Amino acid sequence: MTTIVLDIEGTTSSTESVHVGLYAYARPRLGPHIDAHRDDPVVREVLAEIGADDTGAAVRVLHGWMDGDVKATPLKTLQGRIWAEGFAAGELTAHFFPDVPPALRAWHAAGHRLAVFSSGSVASQRPWFAHAADGDLSALVGHWFDTVNAGPKREPAAYERIAGTLGDPAGLLFLSDVPAELDAAAAAGWRTTGVRRPGEPSAAAPFGPHPVIATFEEVRP
Missing domain, CATH: 1.10.720 (Transcription Termination Factor Rho, Rna-binding Domain; Chain A, Domain 1)
Structure with missing residues (x-):
């Protein structure tokens, strides 16, 4: 998987x-x-x-x-x-694009493992996923990575460190809207897919050799 x-x-x-x-x-x-x-x-x-x-x-x-x-x-x-x-305190609620929660649940149900790698700290990632409008998504995620425990997201070494925890890079798929992050993951031997969301800062970015999707419904693990 x-x-x-x-x-x-x-x-x-x-x-x-x-x-x-x-x-x-x-x-x-x-x-x-x-x-x-x-x-x-x-x-x-x-x-x-x-x-x-x-x-x-x-x-x-x-x-x-x-x-x-x-x-x-x-x-x-x-x-x-x-x-x-x-x-x-109930003062914040996390936002997720509508296609994301059902995709995460479907991938998890199919036996795929889920992890997060964000520049935001792990301390912020967990409550973000736990307080989605669609309910708690944090239980679907098995591993959390940030720039402290992995390293800068635009450096291949970060993805090599993560692979040391998650296993064979060939079995890892990274989804990101930032081409430079995808380049770094690919250099570490990962599979990659660019996410082009309308209205987002990277909506018009050139993703080069990376496959590109508009919604998680298009991901084929």
Whole structure:
């Protein structure tokens, strides 16, 4: 059976739902979260990575990364913690394209394994899938990968690390809307498929040699 590895933003879910919905939720809560959890080892490590002991200085760096859509690990870590709290409090609901939940359930029922590889932290991935409007999808996913436990998504080494967990690269299929990520996965020996969603940032991107689909209904594991 195939192991299908999913990107999130622009692939399973709209970019707007992340950049507008989740980013707007996290932005004003970064400072308060740091102050409320300053003794937490994770928060201390984040501040050390940013190079700022002062909350205000740290927040200015974090906001700058958000404005530039920088995939910085300290930012992703804090966002993930804040989003997890928001989902738990019922203040957030995850968005998925309509074709995604039934496809995930069908693939899982057919015996295919599912995994996620996103630049968003694992701490944010799990509640995202657990709080879909269609119900809890997290139980369908067996493995979660981010830039901390795998590496940058545009580097083949990240996909080699993931294959070390999931098995033979020839049995791994990566779905993403970003051609550079697909190139990296292919260089590591994976099967790849580009996802071209109307209205998404990569809707007109050249996917080169990668097969391209418009909905998950077209995927043939």
